[in-house]
Amino acid sequence: MSEQEFKRALGYANSAFDLLKRSSIPPYPQFYELLYTYATGVNPTLNNRINAIFRNGDSPSANLAEALYNEFLKSDVNDRMSNVSERMHARIEAVHEAIDTAMTTANAYSGSLQSASGDLERDISPEAMKTLAERLLSETRRMQDTNRALEQKLEASRDDIASLQRDLDDVRRESLLDPLTKIANRKSFDEGMEAAIAEARENGTPLCLMIVDIDHFKNFNDTYGHQTGDQVLRLVAMTLKSNIKGKDLAARYGGEEFVAILPSTDIEGAVIVAENIRRAIQAKELLKRSTNEKLGRITASFGVAAYQPGDTVSMLIERADRCLYAAKHAGRNRVVSESELEALQVQLPQIQGISAA
Template sequence: MSEQEFKLALSYANAAMKLLKRCEIPAYPHFYELLYTYATGVNVPLNARMNELFRSGQPLTTDVVEALCVEFLKSYDVNERITNVSERMHARIESVNDAIDTAMLTAESYSGSLKVASGDLDRGVSADDLKSMTRQLLSETQHMQKTNSNLEDQLEASREDISALQRDLEEVRRESMIDSLTKIANRKSFDESIDNAVEDAVRTGEPLCLIIVDIDHFKTFNDTFGHQTGDQVLRLVATTLKANIKGRDLAARYGGEEFMTILPTTDIAGAVIVAENIRKAIHAKELLKRSTNEKLGRITASFGVAQFMPSDTSASLIERADRCLYAAKNSGRNRVVSEQELAKIIAA
C-alpha cells in the first residue's frame, strides 16, 4: 500500500469513527463497516439512502443502522463469502500446479541434458567441446535452480495463503452460526449443540436441561410499535439470556420470538432458578423507543423447562420442554413451568 492509499484509508476510518461518536452509535464491527463504506462513497445506493436520512433530519439510531447493515452490507451474505474463499483457494491451487508443471518440465529437460552429456563423455570429447558442454550444463543448472526457487516461493506463498483462508473459513463458519439480529447462536448452531449435549449426557450420565423462552404477545407488540422496536425487544431478550448463563451453557434464537437455552450439567432445580432469574430480568427492563425516548412499558416472557432422560432424543427433549412452555402460556404467561409443575397442573 502506498503512502497516499494509507492516508486515504485512514481518512475514511476517521470519518466513520466521528460519525459513530456524533450519532452515539456503538462501535460494533458491522456498524463501523457500514459507516466506513459510506465514507468511501463506493456503495451508491447506501450513500443515497443515508444522505436522504440526514436531509430529513431523522436521527441515525442503532435500529436504523442495524437495518441498513442488513440491507447493504455484503458481509451478511455468508454464502457469498464462502464462494469468495473457494475462488481464492482455487486460484492458489492453480498457481501452485502451474509452478509444479514448470519445475517438472525443467527437471525432465535437465535430466535429458545430463544423459546426453554422459554419453558424450563416454565417447570422449575434445577440450573445447568439454568447455562448451560445461557452460551449457552450468546454464541449465542455473535455470533449474531458478525454477526450483520459484516453486519454493509459490509453495511458501501458498502456505501463508492457505493459513489465511483457513482463518477466513473459520470466521465464516462462526458467523454462519450466529443470528444476525440478536448476535447469539442461531437455529443451526442450536441444532448442532443440542445433539452434542444429548450425546454428552448419554456418555457421562451428567444432567442436562433445556429452557424454551417465548416472548408474550410479541406479534401484537410488533404490530403496534413497528418492526424496529420489535427487533429491539428481540435483542433485549437475547442479551438478557446471554447475561444469565455461563460456562458451557448456550443461548440461541430458535425462530421468530422463541429462544432456547441449553444447560449442560444442570439439574431441573438449577434450570428453574436460571429461568426465573431470566424471567425477572426481562420483566425488570422498561422498554424505550430510542427515536423519541417514549416509554413503551415492560415486556414479559413465558418459559418451559425440561430435563433430559436416558430414553430422550434431542427431538423428544424439545417436545417436552415445549409442552411446559404451552402450559406457561395457558396459565397466565410471564411464568416458568417445569416438568414437575406441569405434572401438578395436569393432575389438578
C-alpha cells in the same frame, strides 16, 4: 416435531397460502417461503416492508414478491461460498501448475546430469569439457530460478489459502447467526442439540433444554411498532446470552421464542439459570429510542426439560415446550420445569391447547 411445533408451523403455512391466494401470487416455492417467513415474523425488516405495502392499500404482486424474495431471502451465503470455492480451486490449480513446471525442469536437469556423467566417462577435449561445464552451469541456474519461482508461488498460495480459510470461517459463522439478534439461529441450534444429546448419551452427563417466549409480544409489537419490537428481541437475546456460559448455547428459535442448550446441567441448575434470566429480563426498563419514552418492562415465560436416556431431539423439545405452555397458562413471567409440570397438570389438564400469545 412436537405437537405444539406442528400446530405453529401449520398456522404459518395456512397464513402463507392465504396471502398467496388473496394476492393472486403463484404458489411457487420461493413465494411460499417469502410469505411463510412473513407469517413467522422472524425477519422484522421484511415484515416492516410488507406491512407498509398493506398499509398503503397495495397488494403484493408476483413481480414484487420476486423482488422481495431476492432482497431478503435469496441468501448470498451460497454465492459467497461458491466464490471462495472458485478462488480456492484457482489457487490450487496455480500451485499444481508451478509444481508441474518444477518437476519438468527437474527431470530435464536430471537428464542433463546423466548425459554429462556419460560424457565424463569418456576422454574429452578441454574445449568439450568447458562446453559441458557451461551447459551444466546454465541448467543449474535454470533449475535454481524454477525453484525460486515455485517457492514464491507456494508462499503466495499459503497466504491466499489462509485468507480464503478465514473467509470460509466468516461465511460459516454468518450462516449460523440470526441476523437481527446476532445470536445462534435455528440451524445452529439444530446442530448443537444433536451434538449435545449425542454427548449426554455417550458420557451419561446431564443435559437440559430451556425454551423462552416473550409474553404478549404481538400486542407489544402492534402497540409500539416493529422497530421497538426488534429492540425487545435484541434485549432478550443479549440477556439470555450474557447469563449462560461455557458450552451453553443460546439461540433464536423463531419469532419471539428463544432456546438455550445447557450441557452438564441438571434440572435444578437449569431452573436457577432460567430464574436468573427471567429476573434479568424483567428488571430491564425499555425506552423508545426516538423519544426516550418509557415503555415499561417486558417479561418472558420459561419451560425447562431434562434429557432422559433414549430421548430424541424432538422428544426433549416437546417436553420443554409443554413446560413453556404450562408457564403461559399459569400466569406468564414464570419458570416451569418438568418437576413442576405434573402438579400443574392436575389443575391444567389441557395444556396443549393453550395459546402462546
